[in-house]
Amino acid sequence: MSFPSSTAELRALDAAHHLHPFSDTKSLNAEGARVIVKAEGVWLTDSEGNRILDGMSGLWCVNVGYGRQEIVEAVRAQMSELPYYNTFFKTTHKPAIELATRLAELTPPQFSRVFFTGSGSESNDTVIRLVRRYFDIKEQPHKKIIISRRNAYHGSTVGAASLGGMAPMHAQGDLPIPGIVHIAQPYFWGEARQGETPEEFGLRTAKALESTIDALGEDRIAAFIAEPIQGAGGVIIPPATYWPEIARICRERDILFISDEVICGFGRTGKWFGCETFGTQPDILVMAKGITSGYMPLGGVMVADRVADVLIEHGGDFNHGYTYSGHPAACAAALANLDIMQSEGLVERVANDAGPYLAARWRALAEHPLVGEAPMMGLVGALELTPDKAGRTRFPDVGQVGTLARDFSFKNGLVMRAVRDRLIIAPPLTISHGEIDELVARARKTLDDTWGELSRRGWVR
Numbered sequence: 001m002s003f004p005s006s007t008a009e010l011r012a013l014d015a016a017h018h019l020h021p022f023s024d025t026k027s028l029n030a031e032g033a034r035v036i037v038k039a040e041g042v043w044l045t046d047s048e049g050n051r052i053l054d055g056m057s058g059l060w061c062v063n064v065g066y067g068r069q070e071i072v073e074a075v076r077a078q079m080s081e082l083p084y085y086n087t088f089f090k091t092t093h094k095p096a097i098e099l100a101t102r103l104a105e106l107t108p109p110q111f112s113r114v115f116f117t118g119s120g121s122e123s124n125d126t127v128i129r130l131v132r133r134y135f136d137i138k139e140q141p142h143k144k145i146i147i148s149r150r151n152a153y154h155g156s157t158v159g160a161a162s163l164g165g166m167a168p169m170h171a172q173g174d175l176p177i178p179g180i181v182h183i184a185q186p187y188f189w190g191e192a193r194q195g196e197t198p199e200e201f202g203l204r205t206a207k208a209l210e211s212t213i214d215a216l217g218e219d220r221i222a223a224f225i226a227e228p229i230q231g232a233g234g235v236i237i238p239p240a241t242y243w244p245e246i247a248r249i250c251r252e253r254d255i256l257f258i259s260d261e262v263i264c265g266f267g268r269t270g271k272w273f274g275c276e277t278f279g280t281q282p283d284i285l286v287m288a289k290g291i292t293s294g295y296m297p298l299g300g301v302m303v304a305d306r307v308a309d310v311l312i313e314h315g316g317d318f319n320h321g322y323t324y325s326g327h328p329a330a331c332a333a334a335l336a337n338l339d340i341m342q343s344e345g346l347v348e349r350v351a352n353d354a355g356p357y358l359a360a361r362w363r364a365l366a367e368h369p370l371v372g373e374a375p376m377m378g379l380v381g382a383l384e385l386t387p388d389k390a391g392r393t394r395f396p397d398v399g400q401v402g403t404l405a406r407d408f409s410f411k412n413g414l415v416m417r418a419v420r421d422r423l424i425i426a427p428p429l430t431i432s433h434g435e436i437d438e439l440v441a442r443a444r445k446t447l448d449d450t451w452g453e454l455s456r457r458g459w460v461r
């Protein structure tokens, strides 16, 4: 008997047997999940034959677009040669060696070594253990605290969710774990004071790092972790003054700087890594997602030589690792993915072609009465929805209007995601000019539809 394939049957089985991540299972089961059956380039097809423009690259990961046979073939070849072997206990294999070597070339010069993981969350858990071991070895065992930011996202495991600053996640399961402190985020639209300029706000927010180090004591602070642009927090692009000030503080204080590049890495901001776009010099660089364009699960932690040398010279096992650390088929997918990115010049394309082309059209959406700001950097951007542009006010019951707009967007054949009342996009780096025009037209229609519905309800005038 073949497996059922009608949308109704698939939805019923999904509801009966599948618990979805970040979902309200009760309402999802009542509504029925959208079943995606195939994808090509930037286009998804669902089980009812609808073609949908994937403005989110899956979950910010399908950088080279769907259907790349070079990656499929590389994985197939690796699977038939060596489908699995681990990298524990004095063993290694060619795909892991080749990928580690390639990453050392691609990342900023302070990095020559990588620790492989299976995801961004595993990478950030690795970071907590690695940072603590580093300071133990340096005989500074009191340096344990990692400073992060409110509304940051660093993953879903206990450690990574603790590093993250998502209040709804902390509310479930007694998080954060001890030793993690959260400071303000550089979200100008949402958190600036009346009359404050973006430059003043960027500086003030960055200085919160310094005052927190002073308040808690530099001898207790191990590290500061941050995404170059907060992704899941709503694509928060900091004011221009923010990163230089953070870089100064990290340079002057005896703390490590961890750049979580799970979204910004591999071209998203127009350089290989977000830290290069913003001019910071991390000691640890966290990666996942775009490393394989999501074709296989893989993550990694690049460790700067000044840190890795201490760990290595000291000797002794690092008692940490995953069954799939450096999985050969995932490494093969990453290598084929990086080949595509390099041979097609995708990072340069984001900086000089697709990025500026989209940004010009996207920013024009800021003229819509519903839009407060329309930031875009590289190929990642947002639309802040507001009932009152001038006053930077929010809708009551935050999140309702965002969800309404997100649902309109789906109906209009465009995947955008909603964070609070902020719509976000991060399309594949391969998106053509014609597809960008289509994306912006669908986003505009979504704004019009949402405005129409809000007018009907009397929520805007």
Ligand SMILES: Cc1ncc(COP(=O)(O)O)c(C=O)c1O
Residues within 6 Å of the ligand: 059, 118, 119, 120, 121, 122, 124, 153, 154, 155, 156, 227, 231, 232, 260, 261, 262, 263, 288, 289
């Ligand atoms: C910045 C950042 N770090 C870490 C993660 C967690 O990655 P994963 O879902 O692969 O565990 C994410 C996922 O969205 C992310 O955006």
